[in-house]
Amino acid sequence: MATPQLTKNQSLVMGALAHSEGPMSAYTILDKLRDQGFRAPLQVYRALDKLLEYGLVHRLESLNAFVACTCPDDHEHDRGVTAFTICEGCGQVTEFHDEAIEERLSTLVRGQNFKTEKTTIEIRGHCSSCA
Amino acid sequence: MATPQLTKNQSLVMGALAHSEGPMSAYTILDKLRDQGFRAPLQVYRALDKLLEYGLVHRLESLNAFVACTCPDDHEHDRGVTAFTICEGCGQVTEFHDEAIEERLSTLVRGQNFKTEKTTIEIRGHCSSCA
DNA sequence: GCAATTGATGTAATAACATTACATGGCAAT
DNA sequence: ATTGCCATGTAATGTTATTACATCAATTGC
Numbered sequence: 001m002a003t004p005q006l007t008k009n010q011s012l013v014m015g016a017l018a019h020s021e022g023p024m025s026a027y028t029i030l031d032k033l034r035d036q037g038f039r040a041p042l043q044v045y046r047a048l049d050k051l052l053e054y055g056l057v058h059r060l061e062s063l064n065a066f067v068a069c070t071c072p073d074d075h076e077h078d079r080g081v082t083a084f085t086i087c088e089g090c091g092q093v094t095e096f097h098d099e100a101i102e103e104r105l106s107t108l109v110r111g112q113n114f115k116t117e118k119t120t121i122e123i124r125g126h127c128s129s130c131a
Numbered sequence: 132m133a134t135p136q137l138t139k140n141q142s143l144v145m146g147a148l149a150h151s152e153g154p155m156s157a158y159t160i161l162d163k164l165r166d167q168g169f170r171a172p173l174q175v176y177r178a179l180d181k182l183l184e185y186g187l188v189h190r191l192e193s194l195n196a197f198v199a200c201t202c203p204d205d206h207e208h209d210r211g212v213t214a215f216t217i218c219e220g221c222g223q224v225t226e227f228h229d230e231a232i233e234e235r236l237s238t239l240v241r242g243q244n245f246k247t248e249k250t251t252i253e254i255r256g257h258c259s260s261c262a
Numbered sequence: 263g264c265a266a267t268t269g270a271t272g273t274a275a276t277a278a279c280a281t282t283a284c285a286t287g288g289c290a291a292t
Numbered sequence: 293a294t295t296g297c298c299a300t301g302t303a304a305t306g307t308t309a310t311t312a313c314a315t316c317a318a319t320t321g322c
Contacts, residue, residue: 007298007299007300008299008300009299009300010299025278025279026278026279026280027278027279027280039301039302040301040302040303041279041280041281042280042281042282042300042301042302043300043301045279045280045281046299046300061192061193061251061253062192062251064278064279064280064308083236083239085240085243085245085247087245088248094243094245096239098235098239100235101232101235101236101239104229104231104232104235105214105232105252105254108214108227108229108232109216109254109256112216112225112258112259113258113259113262114216114218114225114254114256114257114258114259115256115257115258115262116216116254116255116256117219117255117256117257118254118255118256119252119253119254119255120192120193120251120252120253120254120255121236121250121251121252122192122250122251123236123240123245123247123249123250123251124247124248124249124250124251125240125245125246125247125248125249126245126246126248127243127244127245127246128243128244128245131244131246138269138270138271139270139271140270140271141270156307156308157308157309158307158308170272170273171272171273171274172308172309172310173271173272173273173309173310173311174271174272176308176309176310177270177271195279195307195308195309263322264321264322265320265321265322266319266320266321266322267318267319267320267321268317268318268319268320269316269317269318269319270315270316270317270318271314271315271316271317272313272314272315272316273312273313273314273315274311274312274313274314275310275311275312275313276309276310276311276312277308277309277310277311278307278308278309278310279306279307279308279309280305280306280307280308281304281305281306281307282303282304282305282306283302283303283304283305284301284302284303284304285300285301285302285303286299286300286301286302287298287299287300287301288297288298288299288300289296289297289298289299290295290296290297290298291294291295291296291297292293292294292295292296
């Protein structure tokens with residue numbers, strides 16, 4: 001699916017995430033956008049739902065937080081599995097992709113006759129600066 | 132670390148999870164244990180913290196829920212990465228381990244000079260029965 | 263024996279994250 | 293102009309997790 005033009009709220013949330021150093025919770029985003037007229041969590045969650053759907057944003061399950069996708073290229077075709085390292089020290093999040101892992105997981109779940117819809121890979125630890 | 136004798140609350144929580152079909156949220160566990168004297172979430176969370184530490188229980192980040200570990204053998208030595216398939220249809224959770232993925236992830240994060248402490252792999256989708 | 267320490271527990275309150283329900287407004291297609 | 297669709301606004305509520313503080317029991321060292 002081609003990414004459609006973002007609505008006002010979607011653009012504001014996308015902008016907040018894109019300019020952020022690291023991940024933000026929905027409520028942190030809400031606070032950042034109070035000055036632009038945001039009043040309720042739902043405004044943020046609705047925008048996030050769409051941005052997730054378009055692949056412009058990722059949800060970090062282990063943090064209950066969201067980050068802008070850092071893929072340089074287009075988000076339109078399926079990017080396969082996305083994985084993250086998350087530093088407990090500085091909060092830095094690094095997104096990466098790997099075909100080998102993708103294929104290995106694919107093989108393993110096929111053995112269960114399991115049909116994958118979404119894969120979460122999150123590695124918590126310490127980055128080189130915070131070791 | 133050897134698993135110590137479980138306390139009363141830890142045993143009750145462990146029992147609830149072990150006898151459950153699938154994952155349970157902390158509050159669901161609380162409700163199950165009201166008759167045994169549980170009154171507050173903290174009683175559950177404290178027990179879960181210890182059970183997670185001992186490796187007897189896993190936390191499913193994408194569900195905010197907990198499952199008993201299904202490894203048949205001892206939990207005492209490091210089991211490496213644990214991964215799960217989670218069926219959206221029936222809620223069934225299957226735990227699995229794979230050395231190849233472990234090694235590949237290890238290689239990838241070493242390239243970032245990242246020191247892994249905990250790895251989360253959760254695959255949401257549909258199991259063979261619910262496809 | 264007995265203070266000091268440690269770890270488990272109990273209770274209440276609150277914080278943090280997410281959704282449901284319902285009403286409104288804009289805009290395109292017919 | 294009516295209909296349908298989608299984005300939005302607002303309030304209330306539901307769900308998950310933590311902080312703060314008090315108590316109790318077992319152990320250790322003196």
